[in-house]
Amino acid sequence: YKIITYIRKNKIDIVHTHTINMQIWGSIAAKLTGRKIIEHVHDHRYVAPDECRKARYIGRHYYYMKYFLKLSDAVIVLTEGNIDCIRRNNYYPDRKVKKILNGIPVENLQKPDEDKKKIFKKNFGLSPDSKVILTHCRISPGKNIDLIMRIAPRLCRDYADIIFLIAGDGPLYDKFVKECKEKKIDTCIRFIGFHPESHKLLSLADIYLFPSLLELHSLSILEAMGMGLPVLISKDVGSNNDCITSWQEGVLLDPFSDAVWIEAIL
Secondary structure, eight states, rough: OHHHHHHHHOOOOEEEEHHHHHHHHHHHHHHHHHHHEEEOOOOOOSSSHHHHHTTOOOOOOHHTTTTTTOSEEEEEEHHHHHHHHHTTSSSOGGGGEEOOOOOOOOOOOOOOOOHHHHHHHTTTTTTTTTTTEEEESOSGGGGOHHHHHHHHHHHHHHHHHHEEHHHHHHHHHHHHHHHHHHHTTTTEEEEEOOOHHHHHHHOOOOOEOOOOOOOSHHHHHHHHTTTTTOEEETTSSTTHHHHOBBTTTTTTOOOOOOOHHHHHHO
């Protein structure tokens, strides 16, 4: 009722939704008021169930979306996989679907000089000469943090100056922190929780590493690239292949193979 009242009071012509909750309520309000609706997809509602299971993601998008299909006048997606899913299931005709990648402002993204980078590292309690491999994400199953938990001890054993810095919170945060302490690897893997200033984290990093199993078009990858960091990310995941040619703008790697990530880091 509140959305309908707002649309009518403010003479809104187009309802533009982003999350699945707003798509559900927004599409109802748009249809009841005779407005057009643009569905902008920023979740996994149009990812095939088998892909979600492979990426350890359990969602209810398919269950709810089946009741709200074909209501949108246009659908904006981020990946070719989204388009394939929509086309394969005949959710919308091709003329209504458009892929538009994310973008970020780059004016304030400047790669710091080495002296400033050492200062940033010191502020985080790190050795100025350490080599920081940064991951900045939600600590959840689909982000594949366990790959880092496996490869980090092997690398740190041979290269004492390497530090894996993992920023973010999520359902697996406590589990991984506990595991680090129990295995006594918390000196080479540091979980620092949520940090609101991503540019400061990127300023102290030497490599950005993101082995996620399920993505759309990651803003954190764009920010790392904007800072001039070498990025190591998963291939054939989301829009990663669209923005990177492997070993040029970054490195695309198999998220199910530990060995290739170790080799790329070295």
